Amino acid sequence: MKFLVTGGAGFIGGNFLHMMVRKYPEDQYVCIDALTYAGNIETIEPIMKEKNFKFIHENICNREAVYQLFEIEKFDYVINFAAESHVDRSIDNPEIFLKTNILGTQVLLDACRKYGIKRYHQVSTDEVYGDLPLNRLDLLFNEETPLHASSPYSASKAAADLLVLAYYRTYKLPVTISRCSNNYGPYHFPEKLIPLMIQRALKNEQLPIYGNGQNVRDWLYVADHCDAIDLIVRKGRDGEIYNVGGHNEKSNLDVVKTILKLMKKPESLISFVKDRPGHDLRYAMDPTKIKTELGWKPKYDFDSGIKSTIQWNLEHQEWINHVESGEYRNWMKRYSPNN
Numbered sequence: 001m002k003f004l005v006t007g008g009a010g011f012i013g014g015n016f017l018h019m020m021v022r023k024y025p026e027d028q029y030v031c032i033d034a035l036t037y038a039g040n041i042e043t044i045e046p047i048m049k050e051k052n053f054k055f056i057h058e059n060i061c062n063r064e065a066v067y068q069l070f071e072i073e074k075f076d077y078v079i080n081f082a083a084e085s086h087v088d089r090s091i092d093n094p095e096i097f098l099k100t101n102i103l104g105t106q107v108l109l110d111a112c113r114k115y116g117i118k119r120y121h122q123v124s125t126d127e128v129y130g131d132l133p134l135n136r137l138d139l140l141f142n143e144e145t146p147l148h149a150s151s152p153y154s155a156s157k158a159a160a161d162l163l164v165l166a167y168y169r170t171y172k173l174p175v176t177i178s179r180c181s182n183n184y185g186p187y188h189f190p191e192k193l194i195p196l197m198i199q200r201a202l203k204n205e206q207l208p209i210y211g212n213g214q215n216v217r218d219w220l221y222v223a224d225h226c227d228a229i230d231l232i233v234r235k236g237r238d239g240e241i242y243n244v245g246g247h248n249e250k251s252n253l254d255v256v257k258t259i260l261k262l263m264k265k266p267e268s269l270i271s272f273v274k275d276r277p278g279h280d281l282r283y284a285m286d287p288t289k290i291k292t293e294l295g296w297k298p299k300y301d302f303d304s305g306i307k308s309t310i311q312w313n314l315e316h317q318e319w320i321n322h323v324e325s326g327e328y329r330n331w332m333k334r335y336s337p338n339n
């Protein structure tokens with residue numbers, strides 16, 4: 001089987017490729033990534049020389065190049081991780097989010113229609129559902145929850161989901177969608193909450209938290225998300241959405257306090273800063289469907305996942321330093337497809 005994985009130089013796509021390339025040596029994996037600021041070739045360097053892996057520097061919005069690639073490679077499966085993914089950046093500059101997350105998805109769907117595939121999988125997010133009140137812990141997002149996006153990022157992801165479902169209904173394209181809660185783990189870009197806080201705590205710098213820190217996220221260790229996608233792509237039903245989450249709801253303040261405790265740093269490093277506009281209060285997923293239908297079960301709870309994440313960050317300071325210094329952007333000088 002041949003897989004196209006887009007956005008594989010990013011956080012989740014990179015973790016997914018590490019897992020799949022080694023787990024299924026008989027399958028072929030082609031990764032395309034535009035290498036935006038969030039893409040880091042160093043993330044996939046460990047698998048670059050594997051025989052069943054190939055990297056191509058390309059933008060999913062480039063229709064001509066994408067069509068050419070489909071024509072040559074004849075993919076069986078397409079898994080779309082490529083996206084602009086940072087909510088704060090979407091508030092500052094929504095346009096690129098609409099281009100990549102919606103129009104880029106459309107290019108991939110059109111290519112799938114034109115050249116034929118066994119399955120197109122869209123990697124989506126719980127943020128398409130908007131937020132839940134802090135005082136109704138009984139409420140969870142299920143697959144029937146109406147879309148109610150809050151930020152330009154989540155609105156662009158919701159639009160892409162609707163497009164994917166429209167291609168299923170209108171053109172009978174075999175598609176699936178996963179909507180996952182917040183991920184954390186190895187190769188997480190240090191602009192996101194958990195890696196940022198670990199890095200700042202390590203340097204004894206202030207840890208800035210939006211508002212009063214009571215906003216709640218449902219955290220899932222990235223390897224569990226990757227397992228879920230693998231299952232959905234192979235065993236999920238066409239046209240279906242699967243919510244993915246591990247019932248690990250934590251307030252941002254609790255997350256930061258846990259990191260400080262495990263790193264033996266004082267809580268006095270915490271500082272509260274002006275809240276993000278439109279900041280979602282609480283996300284919480286109901287993963288009953290993927291558990292009962294596909295037998296998915298997370299292997300990590302928050303305690304084991306956060307310990308493993310802190311350990312990874314401590315052991316991979318070079319990867320982090322290259323991101324922080326911008327050195328990772330010099331990939332072209334170090335990477336040649338022939339070496």
Ligand SMILES: NC(=O)c1ccc[n+]([C@@H]2O[C@H](COP(=O)([O-])OP(=O)(O)OC[C@H]3O[C@@H](n4cnc5c(N)ncnc54)[C@H](O)[C@@H]3O)[C@@H](O)[C@H]2O)c1
Pocket residue numbers: 006007008009010011012013032033034035036037038039040058059060061080081082083084085086100104123124125126157179180181182183184189
């Ligand atoms: N991070 C999370 O907690 C989370 C949770 C649920 C869902 N998701 C979804 O999972 C996917 C991956 O998220 P992530 O956190 O790994 O994001 P990321 O920002 O770390 O990685 C995105 C990757 O996509 C690439 N990319 C961006 N624009 C591109 C384009 N036009 N063409 C080709 N490549 C492009 C970037 O270079 C980068 O390598 C996204 O679709 C996101 O919406 C993320």
